[in-house]
Amino acid sequence: MDNSTEKKKWTIMTYMAGDNDLDINGVIDLKEMKKTGSTHDVNVIVQFDRAGEGLQTKRYYLQKGTSLNTDAVQSIDETNTGSPDSLIDFINWGIINYPADHYLLILWNHGQGWDDTDIYAGERGVRERLTRPGRVRHAFFRTSVEQAAKLSAKDKMKERDRKRIESLDKIAEASTIEIPEILVEAEKEKMILELKAGIENTGMKWEDYLKHIKKTEEELKKDWSDNALKRVKHGLILRAVANKENIRVFEQEISQKIEQMLKAVPLEEAKKLDQNRLKDYAYGIIRNEKTFQILENV
CATH class of the missing domain: 3.40.50.11970 (Rossmann fold)
Known part of the structure; x- marks a missing residue:
């Protein structure tokens, strides 16, 4: 070429x-x-x-x-x-x-x-x-009324998520939380895995992406230090609220969430997933959602 x-x-x-x-x-x-x-x-x-x-x-x-x-x-x-x-x-x-x-x-x-x-x-x-x-x-990205409604719903979810992050930021600013460096580093690793999965889902190789942005994984982690710290603080806040409010997550809720998530995953890929990690992930999503609902009603 x-x-x-x-x-x-x-x-x-x-x-x-x-x-x-x-x-x-x-x-x-x-x-x-x-x-x-x-x-x-x-x-x-x-x-x-x-x-x-x-x-x-x-x-x-x-x-x-x-x-x-x-x-x-x-x-x-x-x-x-x-x-x-x-x-x-x-x-x-x-x-x-x-x-x-x-x-x-x-x-x-x-x-x-x-x-x-x-x-x-x-x-x-x-x-x-x-x-x-x-x-x-x-035709070219033809969008039905039904699809347009779904797009509108996505916009509402984005706005909801923005407000939730904003509320967590305010709580974090008003708190004195000492964050161990090991938690921040672990969060950076998690962020790398999330980005890598997203890039590879588009068909692009991770190495090609890094070459395109002219950065190494270590440089990305360094750039993400502040964001990783913020994510750790948010997680600790949500956990503290969940514990204080004695939020419970039931097995039936976890099973339903896993079933919902697996619908978007090809069968062969679903078979490779670690079921324990998947269960923990579903548990975290449900618990956080219940916690946010409590915070929004305060």
Whole structure:
């Protein structure tokens, strides 16, 4: 891949959902982008999902003065551009192969991401747009009313969590808590494991992530010292309140929480989980939730 190891100032990523009546427009836009193409300071990369049988999704490193076929650096199987996983994969690929100080992501399509009707009706000769047909999967992050409601619920949960952390911060500031360094170091290790799991779930290797951010694990831990200390204080506060209020967690609650968590885990991965640690984790979540409810009602 051209210039894949040279870090530039910018990498511009264009994610083109062209598996529809915009296919020819996509080709035209690619040629327009090639009029400037990549430069000494800028990488211009594209993922283009085309319409028609036998047309593979291709990734391009666009250059001025070359043919479009020359700029194609990778061909991949049929892609559902409406899937966030496809977009995440493209972004990770771009970051790893075309590193830069800054990144710009362009989402290219009809621009009807919140329209829950059939944008392909005209293509099939249907006058009225129907709701959510089979081919709607090729559209661009189409969000139904139900999904929008879920997003709204997530926003409310984020606001709730923000307020909870704020209340714990106030309690911590008003307290004189001596924190042993061993607890802070243990929390840093936990934070590393959490971040590593999140990175690897996106398909990126941990080593590649560290290379991209130009830090070692030890440097990350050093950067996290204040945050780790805060997390330890929060944990001790919650534990103290739970003990004082004699908060109890029952086996049935733990079983239900574990069952809920495992629904989001592939079966093969679930079999590898340490059941004792999983039980402790579920216990902690339930106890903390009950503790927060008490604090919120004070």
